[in-house]
Amino acid sequence: QQPVQSPQAVILREGEDAVINCSSSKALYSVHWYRQKHGEAPVFLMILLKGGEQKGHEKISASFNEKKQQSSLYLTASQLSYSGTYFCGRQGGSNYKLTFGKGTLLTVNP
């Protein structure tokens, strides 16, 4: 069962902040975040392991709430280059495959 991402789409002006949520009804062992631009490969952003870990990547950070089976991606002071579709991928236990959500389309305008 795929994770549910919200919102489906968000439009920002450069410099604004955004939060993308990823919820799973199945147990989360780890959450993987990717960004994909149109016609390109998904690009790895970060992995979060269960334990409420928070990680950062430039001005992008994420948290993982194991109790709520939820991860959130925080984009701070967004840049034009942040535009794209963000996917969260759920990994369950020793099963290495990723089950992805439907994605959140982020558009950053000047």
Next chain:
Amino acid sequence: DTGVSQDPRHKITKRGQNVTFRCDPISEHNRLYWYRQTLGQGPEFLTYFQNEAQLEKSRLLSDRFSAERPKGSFSTLEIQRTEQGDSAMYLCASSLATSASTDTQYFGPGTRLTVL
């Protein structure tokens, strides 16, 4: 490090034809994954290899689909008797398995298949 490469990048074929895609993983990565992505969806898992062993196949992978990784390096994905529903982006990813229980998967640019 040249990243994951896939060939061809685009393939147009007629219904009923066979097609084969190739994936070259990042050097020394021992895990290789195939995913399929359709418009507006996230990648869907098809199958994965650890070295040359195919360890899991999705129920999405019908009998018409077969994947190999003969020497634990590059991999091929073949679709026989293609159908219009096979039209999608086929993505390959690779990772390096360590003692950690998770790994980072790096994706290739994909092969876009169009079945007419």
